[in-house]
Structures are given as structure tokens and as C-alpha cells.
Amino acid sequence: MSNKGRTLIRMGLLGLTCGIILCAGPASARFRQAQVTIGQGPSSVVCTNGPSFNLRATDGHISVPDGNSIYMWTFAEVGGPFQVPSPVLCVDEGATVTVNLTNELAEPVSIIFPGHVGVNTTGGTPGLFTAEAPPAGSVTYSFVASEPGTYLYESGTEPRKQIEMGLHGALIVRPSLGANYAYNDAATEFDPGREYLMLLHDIDHNLHQAVEWGEPYDYTTTRDYYWTINGRAFPDTLAPNSVAWLPAQPYSALLVVEPYDATTNPLPILLRYLNAGLQNHPFHLHGNYTRIIAQDGRLLRGSGSEDTSYQSFTQTIGSGQTYDVFMRWTDVDGWATQSTPIPVDIPDLTNLFFHNAMTTWSGEVPLGEQGDVPVGVTVHNICGEYYLIAHSHALNEIQNFDEGMGGMTTFLRVDPPGGCMPVP
Amino acid sequence: MRARATTIIGLGLIFAAMALLLIAVPALAEPQSNPAEARQAEPVRAAPLGATVSVDLCAKAGTLTLPDSTVVDTWGFAIKPASVACTDVSVQAQVPGPLLEFTAGDSISITLHNALAEQASIVFPGQDLMPDHVGAAPGGSVAYSFTVDEPGTYLYESGTFSDTTAAVQVAMGLYGPLVVRPTTAGQAYGTPASAYDREAVLVLSEIDPDLHANPTTFNLLDYSPQYWLISGKAYPETDPILALPEERVLLRYVNAGLWNHTLTVLGMHQTVIAVDAYVKNYPHEAVSLIIPSGQTWDSIATLPAGAPFGTSFPLYSRNLFLSNENTFPGGMMTFITYDPTLLPYRNYLGLGM
Numbered sequence: 039m040s041n042k043g044r045t046l047i048r049m050g051l052l053g054l055t056c057g058i059i060l061c062a063g064p065a066s067a068r069f070r071q072a073q074v075t076i077g078q079g080p081s082s083v084v085c086t087n088g089p090s091f092n093l094r095a096t097d098g099h100i101s102v103p104d105g106n107s108i109y110m111w112t113f114a115e116v117g118g119p120f121q122v123p124s125p126v127l128c129v130d131e132g133a134t135v136t137v138n139l140t141n142e143l144a145e146p147v148s149i150i151f152p153g154h155v156g157v158n159t160t161g162g163t164p165g166l167f168t169a170e171a172p173p174a175g176s177v178t179y180s181f182v183a184s185e186p187g188t189y190l191y192e193s194g195t196e197p198r199k200q201i202e203m204g205l206h207g208a209l210i211v212r213p214s215l216g217a218n219y220a221y222n223d224a225a226t227e228f229d230p231g232r233e234y235l236m237l238l239h240d241i242d243h244n245l246h247q248a249v250e251w252g253e254p255y256d257y258t259t260t261r262d263y264y265w266t267i268n269g270r271a272f273p274d275t276l277a278p279n280s281v282a283w284l285p286a287q288p289y290s291a292l293l294v295v296e297p298y299d300a301t302t303n304p305l306p307i308l309l310r311y312l313n314a315g316l317q318n319h320p321f322h323l324h325g326n327y328t329r330i331i332a333q334d335g336r337l338l339r340g341s342g343s344e345d346t347s348y349q350s351f352t353q354t355i356g357s358g359q360t361y362d363v364f365m366r367w368t369d370v371d372g373w374a375t376q377s378t379p380i381p382v383d384i385p386d387l388t389n390l391f392f393h394n395a396m397t398t399w400s401g402e403v404p405l406g407e408q409g410d411v412p413v414g415v416t417v418h419n420i421c422g423e424y425y426l427i428a429h430s431h432a433l434n435e436i437q438n439f440d441e442g443m444g445g446m447t448t449f450l451r452v453d454p455p456g457g458c459m460p461v462p
Numbered sequence: 463m464r465a466r467a468t469t470i471i472g473l474g475l476i477f478a479a480m481a482l483l484l485i486a487v488p489a490l491a492e493p494q495s496n497p498a499e500a501r502q503a504e505p506v507r508a509a510p511l512g513a514t515v516s517v518d519l520c521a522k523a524g525t526l527t528l529p530d531s532t533v534v535d536t537w538g539f540a541i542k543p544a545s546v547a548c549t550d551v552s553v554q555a556q557v558p559g560p561l562l563e564f565t566a567g568d569s570i571s572i573t574l575h576n577a578l579a580e581q582a583s584i585v586f587p588g589q590d591l592m593p594d595h596v597g598a599a600p601g602g603s604v605a606y607s608f609t610v611d612e613p614g615t616y617l618y619e620s621g622t623f624s625d626t627t628a629a630v631q632v633a634m635g636l637y638g639p640l641v642v643r644p645t646t647a648g649q650a651y652g653t654p655a656s657a658y659d660r661e662a663v664l665v666l667s668e669i670d671p672d673l674h675a676n677p678t679t680f681n682l683l684d685y686s687p688q689y690w691l692i693s694g695k696a697y698p699e700t701d702p703i704l705a706l707p708e709e710r711v712l713l714r715y716v717n718a719g720l721w722n723h724t725l726t727v728l729g730m731h732q733t734v735i736a737v738d739a740y741v742k743n744y745p746h747e748a749v750s751l752i753i754p755s756g757q758t759w760d761s762i763a764t765l766p767a768g769a770p771f772g773t774s775f776p777l778y779s780r781n782l783f784l785s786n787e788n789t790f791p792g793g794m795m796t797f798i799t800y801d802p803t804l805l806p807y808r809n810y811l812g813l814g815m
Contacts, residue, residue: 081756129548152728155751155766166791167728194728198782244482256788258688316782318724318752336731340744343654357724358750358780 051170080278081290083235083310085128085210089183090136092116093124094148095171100286102271106437108243110204110286111143113191120286122269123237123314124207127191129183131214131222136180137191147205149179150194150272152358153335157181167194186213186221187335188296188310188360193341198257198316202245204269206314211335219311220308220362221337225345226363234293238355238446239266240315240435247251262317264444265435267291272429272436272447291448295454298366306364313355322352322431323365323450332362337399352431367452421458425449515560515570517541519584520548521636522577523619524555525670528689528697530786533803534674536635537578548577554760557694558665558718559638564610564616566644566652575603580678582631585621586640587756588614595621600603613651614739615663615714615758616640630677633685637718639663642739650712650760651741658712658762662703665693665755666794667719668783690783690794697784701775701795706804707769713777715751715759723794726750726780729773732761750780765800773800 043308065205094450098120116138129135141147148170151157159169162177171177189209193200213222220226241264248255251267267275268289275291277284296303309328313319327349332338338346363389430446438444451458473520515712527533538555564570576582576598584606589628591608598604618640634689641663644652648659668687673680692700707712713732716756717723731747738761765775778784779794786792 150728152726153731155730156768157729173558196775198790200782201782212638257785257790258686316780318722318781333746334731334750336747338744344744346744354752356750356752356780357782358726359724359748359752461679 043272078331079231079294081234081292081294082231082279082334083126083210083233084279084289086115086125088127088129088135089133090138091125091127092138092140093149094140094142096120096142098122098286100269101284102153102266102273102438103266103444104441106243106264106439107245108241108264111147111200111249112204113139113149113207121288122286123239123289124191126207126235126289126401128210128212129209131183131186133183134180135183135209136178138176138178139171140176141173144173146170146172146195147200148177148194149191149205150190151179151181151191151209153185153187153189153360154181155184167197170195177367183211185335187310187332187337187426188362189335190312190314190360192314195219198305199249199265201240201243201314202316203249204239206237206239208235208310208312210310221332221391223337223339224329226337228307228308229244229303229305232294232305234291234307234309235289236291236309236311236321237266237268237289237429238311238319239269240264240317240319240446241266254394262435265315265319265430267446267448271438272444275448277393284450286373293365293448293450294453295365295367295450296453296457298368299455300454306366309363311353311359311361311363313357313359316357317432318354318356319435319446320352320354320431321428321446323428324426325450325452326365326367327351328353331364331366334360367449388392422454423451425451478741480646480698484552512567512569513565514571515564516571516573518544518573519559520553520555520575520577521582522553522555524557524635525580526557526694528636528669528786529696529792530789532671532689532787534669535677536669536674537582537631538635539584539638548575554633557635557640557691558634558667558716559618561663562638562640564640564642566610566613568642569607569609571605571607573603573605574598576600580618582636584618584636586614586616586618586795588616593621595623597622598766600661610642612637612739613644613759614736614741615640615650615716616739617716617718617720617756628680628682628735630673630680630682631675632718633668633682634677634718635762637665637667639665639714639716641652641714650714651736653741655745656712656735656741656760656762657710660703660705661712662701663693663714663716664725664796665691666715666717666723666725667691667694668721681746682720687719687721688787689781689792690719690723690779692794692796696786697795701721702774702796703798704801704804705765705798706802707765707800708767709765711763711765713759713761713763715753715761717755717757718752719755721753722752724752724780725777725785725794726752727775727777727798728774729762729769730763730766732763734759734761736760763798765798769800771800771802774798 094116096114098112100122112121112122116119121401148168158180160178162169162171169177191209193205195269213219215222218230240262242260242262245255268291269287279290280288295307329349428448428450436443436445436447489664520542524536524538525533526536536557538557539559540553540555541560581597583594585593589608620636623629646652669689670687689696732748733745735745774797778795784793
């Protein structure tokens with residue numbers, strides 16, 4: 039999509055959304071373009087399948103919605119593009135995972151696999167936490183993915199710097215029970231088309247700029263200015279996977295759910311939270327409770343297999359933690375598709391901010407082209423779906439630099455029963 | 463004198479002798495000098511002895527030297543030997559304060575002798591006594607009596623918030639760990655799920671040198687730590703935790719800092735068995751733990767079988783406070799290290815290998 043499209047989406051989002059409580063669907067129009075593959079929604083987890091991976095530590099830039107671009111490091115696939123976050127590595131339980139890491143950066147890098155036992159290294163040079171790949175060198179890690187679940191993989195070399203720079207990603211171990219189960223437990227079956235990555239990160243762009251320019255940085259003065267989910271800051275979090283205007287940020291963070299029905303829609307959606315950032319982030323969904331079924335790749339069960347999962351509407355995702363979370367939409371608001379007005383007032387046009395009738399909200403040409411709002415953008419709620427905000431409840435984190443709202447925010451889209459045909 | 467009382471006095475002397483060295487118990491170099499080991503060689507007791515234990519503590523000024531040779535002024539607790547004044551140079555303030563160890567059922571009498579230039583007190587979160595926020599005047603003393611009923615990992619700290627200093631006494635160093643042991647040796651809570659082979663007390667805190675330089679005028683709104691400590695030490699001076707493969711290491715986290723801290727162990731999961739000395743009905747496994755300020759967590763990390771000699775498993779702040787001021791590596795980090803020179807523990811305890 040062109041810059042124009044992106045700009046228009048932002049206009050719509052900023053203008054027409056958002057009491058923090060509830061948002062009607064201005065973002066919907068652009069989802070019409072997305073292709074749905076069977077069992078996979080346009081914002082679902084995108085797996086890079088293993089068990090052998092060839093990664094390269096490399097650099098590039100990401101885009102944030104206030105117009106800034108941030109220098110990042112990442113583990114990209116050899117032969118693949120620079121991307122943030124690093125690829126989601128998916129393997130089956132019991133597989134021997136092999137990661138060959140080649141270093142294209144000017145300092146040593148490494149990968150640690152928290153939650154995994156007996157990681158063997160081949161080659162490289164000794165480091166503080168694990169073997170490292172020197173500049174232009176390589177190292178190989180291998181281990182058996184013995185337990186299913188959601189895990190981080192991240193730099194073990196000067197992690198204060200390298201993890202923030204972007205050297206981190208998600209590792210999903212599929213249970214032997216089947217890929218549509220989170221764990222080897224029949225109660226952990228989820229809707230296979232509704233599996234979502236929620237990889238949280240926090241960024242002080244001053245560090246990134248210092249690294250890019252080879253200048254010193256005082257870590258004791260860190261202050262974050264950007265907060266991302268899956269490498270994107272709101273409203274970019276809403277765009278589908280792999281949109282053309284975010285070439286280095288392929289992963290969507292839009293959550294989609296349909297009302298629970300014991301017969302036609304019995305399965306929950308699965309959210310895989312991971313916090314690669316330095317701060318703990320209290321993540322908060324509106325509308326329904328979520329059920330926390332696992333932490334750090336371990337199903338919550340007592341020693342006698344008692345179900346020790348629990349519900350919360352805010353879950354603090356600590357640094358380095360992962361949580362697997364189920365959600366069912368049980369229509370707590372009594373909202374009836376197509377018959378009840380959307381419970382939000384569309385703001386009066388006079389309450390919207392435009393610099394002038396021909397200017398994007400930012401007023402910056404690099405952010406988009408000028409022009410009239412096309413007809414399509416005035417279409418809201420095209421199938422009766424509606425949108426609830428889901429965000430860090432550390433509310434300073436739902437902005438981009440000083441521009442709100444943004445940051446660590448996304449939407450939960452509630453579709454009518456049976457799905458939203460025009461909006462897959 | 464009863465054998466138990468002798469043991470307690472003996473332990474007290476060890477604490478005094480260890481001064482700043484002691485906290486990560488298994489980190490001591492020689493196994494035979496390890497107080498935990500000595501304790502575990504005792505016969506298992508069937509019932510609480512209900513001993514009466516007296517401890518005399520000093521609160522006094524001291525210093526703490528950080529790995530980059532920065533020296534900060536501190537206020538700390540110290541064991542007061544009988545007939546030695548707190549002001550004597552042989553009594554050195556510790557950060558954190560000495561590990562206070564008791565057995566469930568003991569009657570405790572703690573006397574605080576205040577050698578600071580301002581009012582000081584101790585509160586004992588989780589113990590059954592009225593918290594004291596008044597304490598003793600400079601040169602005075604105050605006594606606390608209570609019974610430790612429940613085993614577990616606790617914190618003791620200053621309860622004084624004066625008009626002149628605000629709540630800086632804890633940040634200055636007036637805090638320490640308090641461990642209540644069940645009558646069954648080798649268990650944290652007298653339950654099979656709390657059985658362990660080695661233990662380490664990890665007191666988490668931070669240092670903002672500006673606060674330590676000007677405690678009476680420092681504005682806590684400006685609190686900005688530059689050093690992050692485990693039991694009073696920053697990496698690379700932190701004590702390693704030594705153990706053998708398949709051994710269960712009890713990690714007693716005590717967050718005495720002003721900030722919450724998130725701690726990660728690589729290469730194994732930790733099983734959380736208690737929070738604030740309250741036993742979890744259903745322990746859960748985790749890689750990374752959020753330890754809020756003022757809270758204690760007990761987890762058991764079992765070293766994987768087959769680890770090569772010398773394998774070190776990082777234990778560190780996942781908030782990545784891994785610098786001393788601006789120098790990496792440092793900060794809140796240590797290692798659980800497979801030390802093949804150790805004697806196996808479980809054989810002592812008869813728990814089977």
C-alpha cells in the first residue's frame with residue numbers, strides 16, 4: 039500500500055477513534071485486501087519453521103508512527119530480509135533445534151535460550167553467558183526442545199545493549215499432541231486460525247542513535263520513548279502481517295475473536311505474550327477476562343494435575359517472561375450483532391484535528407501524500423464488528439515519543455458469529 | 463547451656479566473623495566451613511525446642527566499596543558482641559545486615575543499640591509484633607520480643623521515617639534477611655516440596671551514590687541508582703552459588719531495594735514454593751521472577767543432570783541492571799556454578815541420590 043494509504047489510516051484512527059474504552063472500526067477498510075490462508079488469519083503468528091535455522095545478526099531501521107526511524111539490530115534469516123522482531127522460530131516438541139548464527143555486526147553477538155536445558159555450542163569464542171560469534175564469524179547452538187511452550191531467544195552478549203537494540207525473538211515449541219494445542223493437555227486446544235504473537239519491547243532511541251553513530255551512551259540515564267508490540271508501535275500494530283509500507287516490521291498485533299458458542303465456536307484464541315524489554319509491562323485487555331494457562335513454557339498445573347490457571351484482566355508481563363493466555367468472547371456487554379448500535383459516538387467532524395483540509399495530521403510530507411479522504415475510509419463497522427483497545431496499563435507507554443495514543447497498544451476486534459466476511 | 467543455644471551462639475559468632483562476606487551461604491570456599499552444612503549434620507529434631515534467642519544489633523555508620531572502587535557511606539546493622547560498644551571500631555556496619563536465623567517456635571529478643579546520629583528502629587514484616595516506627599534515640603536502645611511461628615524467608619529493615627531524613631534509612635543500608643527454619647533439616651518449610659540441598663540468600667538492593675553522600679538532604683524524587691547489588695555486592699564481586707548437578711538449590715530472594723526487580727536463571731527453571739514466606743499450595747515453574755520491593759520469594763532451582771564440570775548458569779537482573787555505573791559487566795548478576803570439588807549433600811541428609 040502506498041504512503042497515502044498509511045496516512046489515511048492514521049487520519050482515521052486519530053480522528054475517529056478512540057475513547058480509551060471502545061473504538062468503532064475505522065481500521066476495517068484495509069483488511070479487505072488481505073488474503074486469508076486456511077487456518078491462518080491476516081494477523082496470526084507467522085512461523086519460520088525449523089528445526090534448523092540459519093540466522094544472521096544484522097542491522098537496519100524500523101519505522102515508528104510519529105515519523106521517526108530507529109536503528110535496530112536483529113537476527114534475520116540468512117537470505118531473508120532485515121526484520122524486527124527476529125523471526126518466530128517454530129519447532130516440534132522433541133526436535134533437536136540447531137541455530138547457525140553468522141555475525142554481520144562489528145562486535146561479538148550470541149544467542150541464549152532461556153528455559154531450555156543443555157544448550158550445546160559449536161565454534162565461536164567464549165563469552166560471559168555462552169559462546170559468541172565474533173565479527174564476520176559464526177557459532178552454532180543446538181538443544182532438544184523437550185518441553186512445549188512459548189520462549190524467548192535473545193542475545194547473551196552485553197544484553198543490556200544488544201537485547202534493546204533488537205537481538206531477540208520468539209521460539210514456539212509445538213506439543214506432540216498437535217499444533218492446535220498449546221501444551222500436551224487436551225484442555226489447551228485453541229482455534230488454530232486465532233493464534234497471536236504479543237512480543238513486547240521498550241526503546242530509548244537515544245541508545246540506538248548513539249550505537250548507529252558510534253557515540254557514547256550513559257545507560258544510567260535511560261528513559262524509554264517508544265514501546266512496541268511485535269516490533270510495531272500503535273497504530274501500525276493494527277496493520278496485517280507483511281504489509282508493504284512496513285517492510286522491516288512484518289508482524290501484526292491485531293487480535294480477532296468471535297463470540298463463544300459451545301457448538302459453533304467453542305475454542306479460545308491464544309495469545310503468546312513475551313517481554314523482551316527491560317521494563318515489566320502490565321498488559322491490559324478490555325471487555326473480557328483472559329485466562330493465564332502457562333508461564334515461561336510451563337503449563338500451570340499442580341503436582342496432582344490440578345488446574346492452577348487463573349483469570350486476569352491485566353497481566354504483568356515481567357522482563358524475560360512469557361505467558362500463554364486464552365481468551366473467549368462471552369459477550370459480556372450483551373451486545374447483539376447488527377441490531378444494537380455500536381456503543382460509541384462517532385465524533386463530530388468539527389472535533390477532529392486537521393491541520394487543514396488538504397494536509398495529513400502530521401503535516402509532514404514523508405509521512406504521506408496530501409489529498410481528500412477517499413470514500414472507502416468513511417465506511418465503518420462493515421460487518422458489525424467492533425474494536426476494543428488492548429494496551430499496556432502503564433499509560434505512559436501508549437504513546438510514540440510524546441504523541442498519543444500510540445506505543446504498546448493494539449485492538450481486539452470482535453467479529454459477529456461466523457466471522458466478518460468482508461474483513462477476514 | 464543447652465546444645466541448641468550453643469549452636470545459635472556459634473552461628474552468631476560465625477556471622478560476626480564473616481561480616482560482609484556472608485550471605486550467599488553455599489558460596490563459601492570450603493565446604494567444611496559452611497554453616498549450612500554444619501547445621502544439616504545435626505540430628506533431625508521432632509518438635510520445636512522453643513528456645514529463647516537473644517540478639518544484640520548495632521545500627522551505625524559504615525562504608526561500602528563497590529567494584530569500581532567507589533566508596534559510599536552507609537548506615538547498617540551489625541552484631542553487637544557482649545561487652546563491646548557499638549561505637550568500637552571492631553563493630554562494622556554490614557550491608558545487608560547480618561543474616562538472622564531462627565527455628566520456628568523460638569522466642570526472640572532483639573535489642574537494637576543505636577549508634578547513628580538520628581533515631582533508628584527495626585520492623586519485622588511478617589512477624590507478630592507491632593511495627594515500631596519510633597525506635598531508639600541516638601545512643602539509646604530499644605528491644606523487640608516476638609515468637610517466630612512460621613518458617614520462611616523474611617526481611618527486617620528500618621521503620622524510621624523522620625522529618626529530617628524522609629525514608630532514606632532503608633536505602634542507606636538498614637535492612638537484612640531473616641530466616642526461620644522448620645524443625646526438619648533440609649527443608650525450607652517443613653514440607654517435602656521445600657526440600658533442598660543447598661541454599662543462597664539473595665538480598666536485592668540498589669545504590670544511588672548521591673543519596674549516600676547526602677542522606678539528610680537527599681530528595682527521594684531524585685532517586686536514580688547507579689549500582690545494583692545482590693547481598694551487598696555487585697558483579698564481579700558477587701558470590702557464586704556452588705552446587706552439583708541434580709542438586710536442588712534453594713534461592714531465598716529478599717528485595718530490600720526501592721525498585722521491583724525481575725530475576726532470571728538460565729539453563730533451568732525455578733520452582734516457586736513461597737512468596738512472603740507464605741507457602742504456595744501449587745508451586746509453579748518459571749524462568750523469570752518479578753520480585754517486588756519489600757517482598758521475599760523462595761524458589762528451588764535444580765541443576766540439570768550431565769552438566770559439564772565448571773558449567774555456570776547465569777542468575778541476573780532481567781531488567782538488565784548489569785552495569786556498575788555505566789560499565790558492563792557488573793550489577794545484579796551472579797552464577798550458579800557446578801563446582802566438582804564439593805562434597806555431595808544428599809548423602810549427609812539421607813535423602814538418596
